[in-house]
Amino acid sequence: MTDIALSINGIPVEVPPGSTLLDAAHAIGVRIPTLCHDPQLTISGACRMCVVEVANPDGSTRLEPACSYPARDGMSVRTNTAEVRNARRTIIELILANHPRACQTCVRNGRCQLQSLCREYSIDEIRYEGEKRCFEVDTSTVALTRHPDYCILCGKCVKVCREVQGVHALDYVNRGFNTITMPAFDRDLAHTVCVLCGQCLLKCPVAAIRDRSYVDEVEEALDDPQRICIVQIAPSIRASVGELFGLPPGTLLTNKIPTALRRLGFRHVFDTDFGADMAVMEEGHELVERIRNAGPFPLITSCSPGWVKYMEHFFPDFIPMMSSTKSPQQIVGALTKTFFAQRMGIDPARIYLVSIMPCSAKKYESQRPETRMDGGLHEVDVVLTTREFGDLLRLHEIDLPSLPDGDFDPILGESTGAGLMFGVTGGMMEASLRTVATVLDPKGEPPLEFPLLRGTSGIKRGSVIVGDHEVHLCAVHGLGNARKILESIRSGKENIHFLEVMACPGGCVGGGGQPLPTTDEIRKRRIEAMYFEDRGKPIRQAHRSPAVRQIYRDFLGEPLSHKAHELLHTTYTPRTPRGF
Amino acid sequence: MSIQGPDTPDLQPLRQMLAAWEDLEPRKLIAVLQKTQGLYGYLPVAALDFIAEHMRIPEARVYGVTTFYSQFRLTPQGDHVIQVCDGTACNVKGSGHFVDELVSLLGIRPGETTPDGKITFQTVACVGACGVAPAVVVDGEVHGRMTSAALRKTVNALLEAPPRSGSRKVALPVVGAPARKARTFLDRCCGKCKTSPDNPCPDFLRCRLEGESCHDDPACEAYREELRKLVRHTSEAFEAHVFLCKGLTCDASGEAGIRKAFENELARHGILDKVEFIETGCMGLCEVGPIVQISPHEAFYCRVRAEDVPEIVERHILKHEVVERLLYDRDCRTEADIPFYKAQVRRVLSNTGKIDPENIDEYIARGGYRALYDAIRGGSPEKVVETILASGLRGRGGGGFPTGRKWAIARSQPDPERYLVCNADEGDPGAFMDRSVLEGDPHRVIEGILLGAYAIGARKAFIYCRAEYPLAIRRLEVACEQARAYGLLGKNLLGAGFDIDLEVVQGAGAFVCGEETALIASIEGKRGMAQNKPPFPAEHGFRGHPTCVNNVETFANVPLIIANGADWFRSVGTHNSPGTKIFSLSGKVRLTGLVEVPMGTTMRQVLEEIGGGAPEASAIKAAQTGGPSGGCIPEHLMNVAIDYDSLKALGGMMGSGGLVVTDRDTCMVAFARFFLSFTQHESCGKCIPCREGTKRMLEILDRIVAGEGKMSDLDELRNLAAVIRRTSACGLGQSAPNPVLSTLQYFEHEYLAHIRDLRCTAGVCKSLLRYHILDFCRGCTACARKCPVQCISGERGQVFVIDQPRCTKCGECYRVCPFNAVAKV
Incomplete structure (x- = not known):
């Protein structure tokens, strides 16, 4: 089909069929403001910020939303007339009239799209004062808090939850001025099917959904001389944390992070990548066992806590297929408070282990009863998101990019490229295959990279020959994609041996705890940086890691040993409410 | 903070109901919620949880849908429910006082239940009893021409009544099962007739009416002739035919007891079996209801009360004299004599008030379904579209989009799965045209829908009817059942190989669902939130397939056009707006009722020649058309010809046909505020200009009527109105400011009087009074x-x-x- 030719602000522009006026404007460098639009979601048209003036054949004009209006041949569009500016200004004022306007004390201060628009449109008064919505704050979950009074009803949280994640924990409730987004029956979020993936927070243009922050708790622990503060940090953060300091997405700060963490006062700096290497060993051997025993298939990965919770609500019949291996975070936690504590001769109760994670669901995972240790200790005491990590650094006057390089601790801090790969979609599976292939075919020369598992396609399928076995693989990210695969497995249409599920689009690089904004483009840049880092690693297979070998030799025995089961494996349980 | 029902309900009845539901799919969520509310009187959370699980619908969605529609309640209602109609006509006639009165009498706010659980008091969107405004609904029964004193009496009686035991369900108006006629057109004349209930003869329509039978037998023809007479109420077997208006307005004025009185009286005289009763839809002249028409003499009796019945029987039925004191006036014996009817051209309404709407034979006997028969047996879908295009029929729902063009667009879509929807969600307060047609002549609408479905190639059609019209829904269901039995609906229609299924979908109380995209969302079982256009439903509608949405009156015109031709249709009306338009005339006018006039008739003609002008000692101030989307036409512009374009030019809108007249006792600021408060309440909440903007406009108007207005308020109103009009997502928002803009245009002095002089000249605004x-x-x-x-x-x-x-x-x-x-x- 031929391109569509139209004019925007008198500038001729050609766009492919199916383009919207927003796309066309974008193509010629006209930036139209939007609040409810998101390329990852279906078109909404709720905020009307993007209205532009379209000429009618009779010479009159009308205003249409650029985000949804299709570009058509011969259209004449003006994006910035006095009427358009007045309309947008009035819309902003109308939002503000029903908003707390507490910018100075708001966590989104400086990162709020509404605030930016106010500046762009020079809003210096609000002509319309009146009744404001008033809803209770929901602090029921360990990871996310809801602040409905801040909500501008762009609907992106509802859409990402429904369209991308297929969870549908939130929906619009009530009508007209009383409309709000909330969980079913105004229940606390903690008592719903919400999996705490945090994708809604990433989409929220304002501060209606927030991290439940643990920065104060961590500060207190760091100030407490009785406590031994230890930290671990997840793989993907090295490719994203720089964004909080103005660096372009995908800037790797791997070597700056240990320095920063030590400056914060952590006595030991562990790398969750090490836990990931351990997870490769355990889960890889689970796969080997299942291949040898011919099932049950598929083996499904369990390192994404949002996914695990989703499975427990929506697909509990898949529990027998789940890998019992704990997530890297919990493995590091368990080993810190056993192996490390024993080796250092310290009371594990004195250890305060902080995880820095790209993920809001990790907060939930660390509190799961299944992860309690004997004696009631939590394997991980507290979880901070990447964003909270940034807050903590700023509070401590640490300018991350300009720090000197440093190293992670030698124990529980050394890792391979395999562990690193956990941060991207398909990476966990790739890392496992690097080891499984060697186990099943010790003499072979297995590849280190599996291109079929790379890329941002939501469902990646393929098969590899490992030894005498053809293993059918599937890696999905975004829970909506997981649903599709699980339903087709359920109906017998799909024959998969090994299934990787990451709750968040892109995997952990797109996690709900990552810096704002997190867009498709930014996710891609972070993923590329992770691949780059992996290629530069001297060791890229978990089973070749000296640290891994040592811990099996000195402490655990061998993969899937009794002790490994005791410390590194977990169980799952069906959850209510059931999800549909 | 979560919502919990006051008790734990027994889920067994719900479980049984859902288990027995055959075609349960997520789209039926709203119907399931309605049935569940029927079981429990409200929607217990445990029941909603159960529904979510059983239907495999996310519970957040179930809750979202439940809270969107005003019909649904999460808490139980009282033993008795009093609903004050908040429609325009009722408002103009002072229903606002009833709310104040009930608040002070019961000590509760609207929407609440008295602490003893006895009375729930609500305001309710227009119940369509505008002809007898102000109306109050008590336990489902509409009471017209309500007064403060009568309301107090009613409430006190309810308060003193012993508490009801057992079920707390609210009874919907009960409609009797369709009266089974002894003989119908479907019956066989003799053994040679091929038709059977399972396989109706495709030619029986012609055979029964024209006698062109497959076999020639004088006895059969005599049989058919007698049948036709029976159906046309001309049979000599009866000495008299009594036509009782069962329109809501007459019913609300006391029609209910009249038939009983007749039966008692006739039985007393031993001639009960000599008189035929025909219960018809709205006869139109609601002001003088209850209406009874009796032939011979075709006498048109007004304001008939049960006490009048003995005299009618004695004199009219037994002695064949006309009871003059009950006539409209001395010069008007029959309907045709009455000026109200004389000035009208009743085409769409030609059957309404004349036939028993629950008897398909009566519709057929007056030529019904013949257009469908001819189109399917001898025509083509293209020809139907062409005829409708040539007729120039424009959408009667208010927008005025050419119906033929809409159908042609849908027909031209490559997607063969197409749908047709009849929009019977007549939500405009002050409008009851569609209801009257649906209740009075449902088969005409169904025939129009079937023609439309045939024309665009849809195999499935829906009628989306608002829940506030239980009688219309019931009539439609009865009519569908009958049409199905006659082979006029369903598989292999009229033996011509077309399958058309028609489903009646009940709305749940949301004005915005009159907007086509919101309506489609509602049929899909979702919140009725408007979608972006384009794509238009004719390209991308129900489940993403081409879908045509047309209004009741539009469909009711279609069989007439197909039967009589485009030129006949164009013989009345104007060039750009051909045909007739039905209005529901209410408010401050002498004769309220249902009116059908050619397009191009002037407003003055309608108000004066038909409506009889203002009631005594008053003067008409303005006529409001188009309900909450429309505007006011002031007295000095009453010579405007009524058509889509001229009304628009005056800042008004054709709308669906509500026509509410105001006089000196109507404050135009409060009137504008009334409409805005309606749209504000009915906004779906999706787009910012409508959701937030109408709220702020309403707050400004609230200040003005409270005597707290500022001169700058008028600028702010105008700015908000302009932005809301130009940027809102759907028709509801885009037209919401119209009542304010049009009153600002023609009655700015009233706004100024409120702001500057702190005076409400109409004496309506209480703070200034x-x-x-x-x-x-x-x-x-x-x-x-x-x-x-x-x-x-x-x-x-x-x-x-x-x-x-x-x-x-x-x-x-x-x-x-x-x-x-x-x-x-």
């Missing part, structure tokens, strides 16, 4: 006795005094004073 008893009061005590809050005192024979702080400004004293000694200041 004081009742005062003048010196020439005779002390007759009439006002003191009427005052609902007993704030008027004095000695008999002396000048009485109003205790201002206690006065609720209900105006009762002003209305009852026989000496005009109460003044509004």
